[in-house]
Amino acid sequence: MARRLIPSLNRVLVEKIVPPSKTTAGILLPEKSSKINSGKVVAVGPGARDRSGNVIPVSLKEGDTVLLPEYGGTQVKLDDKEYHLYRDEDILGTLHD
Incomplete structure (x- = not known):
């Protein structure tokens, strides 16, 4: 049975996208060019509450491709x-094709 994590508050669960380490022609890419800085949103929390108690919803949705900070995250x-x-x-932005 697969477990599912629902993030709390304004947290977002992301699966990092691992870029290919070589091209389709078989050329090895340098390690620096294959840095992981994007990911796919797997789950989002319900949002945080402001001082008045109103819920501020998370601005992302499941399936979004996002730009991630170089450091951070758990x-x-x-x-x-x-x-x-x-x-x-902490998410830097969404990526669109």
Whole structure:
């Protein structure tokens, strides 16, 4: 049975996207060019509350591809897969094709 993590408050669960280490032609890419700085949103929390008690919803949704900060986040391992938890405001932006 697969476990599912629902983040609390304004947190976002992200699975980092690992870029290929070589091109389709078989050329090895330098390690620096394959830095992981994007990910796919797997789950979002309900949002944080302001001073009045109103819920401020998370600005992202499941399935969004996001730009991640170089440092930060909390590593989480579920069913042999690695994820990272970030606060909504720590995500740098969404990526669109």
